[in-house]
Amino acid sequence: MKWPWSKKETRAENDPSWAALIPSGTSAGLPVSPGNAETISTVFSCVQSIAETVATLPLILYRREGNGDRVRASDHPLYRVLHDQPNERQTALEFREMLTAHVLLWGNGYAEIKSDAAGNVIALEPIHPQNVTVLQLPSGRIRYDVADAQTGKVRPLLADEVLHLKDRTDNGIVGKSRIQVAREMLGGVLASQEHGNRAWANGARLSGVLQTDNVMTDESVARLRASWESQFSGTGNSGKTAILENGLKYQPLSMSNEDAQWLESRQFSVEEVCRIFRVPPVLVADLRHANFSNSVEMNRWFVTHTLRRWLTMWEESCERALLGPIARKRYFIEHNVEGLLRGDSTNRAQFYQAGISAGWLLKSEARTLENLPAIEGIDDAAQADAA
Template sequence: MPSFESLGQLGDYVTANGIEIVDPGLPLTDLTGDHGARHVWHTQPSVRKVTDFIARQISTIPLHLYDRVSDTDRKRVTDHPLAAVLGTPAPRTAPARFWHSVMVDFLTYDRWCVQKVPQGDGGMELVRIPARRFRLVADGLDRVTKIRIWTADGHYTDRDPDGYLYDAGYSPRGANGVSPMETLQDILAEASEAVAYRRGIWKRGARVPAVIERPADAPDWNKTKARDRFIESWRRYTRSGGQEGGTPILEDGMTLKKVDVFSPRDTADLEGRKLTDAEVASAYHIAPELVGAREGTYSNVEAYREMLYRDALGPLITLWEQVINAMLTPDLADGRPLYVEANVESKMRLSFEEQARVLSSAVGAPWMLRAEARARANLPAIEGADDLVVPLNVAVGGLASPRDTAPPPKGRGRS
């Protein structure tokens, strides 16, 4: 029997070897695996900030269904059961909220799983299986053979992987991935200690960087009740004393003398938080400037945003598409060459003015119908607005650009 140095190693062994633990309450793997991944969402602000940023960006990308007509022709499909699943994966749940939860599972546990539930009308419902409630059972080559789910009645049940969408990152042992919280645990523990230390300073430290000095020849406090009266009156100027922010009155020639104690800057509170934010953002391959962990200029933040969906989130989006196309699309495609693609362009879209200028120059002519323009402005349709208005000088190729219509300056002719 092997020996284990920690509960984490025991959890890895239990998961990798498919050992079932008799536990009528919480699964033992919930306590031994993932090193507290399920707690970081509400205890680690840096992890929540970065993972929520990534999950929000990805989950709000629309998923479109296309028919591969030929190698050079694609047609978007909207009236198909698979398109309906993509539009509403789970009833009474917004698609972005559904995929947000799935992405957070992956970002914190390094695995996610969604059950495919066929419906009577030929459609399908998707049900998220929380990462804390399932494990992927693999063979000796780390190929997934079963999905082991902890059910509500307190038992494990093994399911056929064909009925699920799932993915997990690399793991040296087993097929359940390695939670990024394991890699970040030292940084997060250090951040927690720093927060506790600063909280202790603010709780027990001096509120006013000064002391009260009383003359040596002042009346003896030990023989009167003046000392207790003065201390009680001074407490009224502290928190919840009733006179916070007022000016206390000193007695018996007392003086207020400034002393050197810690200042808010000495606690390095803001710098410490930003450092942790930057470390976590770097671990998730996100530019710290995008989550406010590092100061940036307008130009470099714009550059980081341009790289966001290509270099930072691009691999995650590609994995998302590949899992859907490999595990969901074949179930509903009925042999048609359908495929799902994330419409990343919707997140990188320029402003309307920039789009109008770029597209107009690219096609060499007006590109929007009057009816489409009215629809963008939420105006009702009118008769005769479905034709594209093209200036004659553009239709006959008189100008290089449809925007090049301004007359030449006075005194100059067009060469």
């Protein structure tokens, strides 16, 4: 006889959301997890570059009009949740920055959908990925088991109760953590970082040697080593003046090949991490290949090749989870990225002038794009010429 609760339920095969909870060992000897990966400054900067930018862009609910135009659906309950305040504790920026960072680090971001009696979404409560287990039921439906961080009690949520943001997925159910995919490379970066920290703790590096023509016993060598380390080893003793006796001489050393290679590996690790997140190195303060002339194009590249994936993820996931099939025929969700693509003032002026001259842009619309106050009758002359 089978127990009632022995009904077959399977965890998604090779569930990356579960695997990301367990620090993975690497050949470098250090475990890699989303937590310690963020101690790498480039990882933190890449995550922040994407999460902060996505969170600061307005996420707008639009309504399709009969004539093909679109207008902001500011009277819809979901508009406030997406644009202003998703829950009582967070602003829209804080909420979207948090979930975007979760996806970048853990591969998945979750939020519980709260609805009123009429079925309108009134709040989105974030859930940390480490507290979520994704199960696929025999019926094919998805269930999210959410563990309470304080009590450990687990409560189930069905798919229509969860806003689920995913990175690339192999099974259509859970996203893959980029940290886990690149754990070998990140383990090497962490090992290099630890090596540097230990070197600084022991006095930065081997900057010289003590030498003498006299014969020293093992006891004398041990006593000299202990005395030297106690007085001059460590960053707290940096800069002290050494007094030598009994024929001792200090021979300074230049930077060794090992030191030079370590610095090169640290610089190369910046590019390696940037490849994982597809972030231009200039955005994480690596200015070796940057100049003022290519800064605008770098910004456009960032929007087109990096942000587009994450912006589309938010838009499509929100439409699927927060709007019903009937509502999706009339409403849609979209970011406003115009501010990122406008470029400098000279390029914007040329763009507006070309649009106004060609007749597909009005002066009033250009002023709106620049957040300038309206001027009554500014378009009258252009409309009269067109007539």
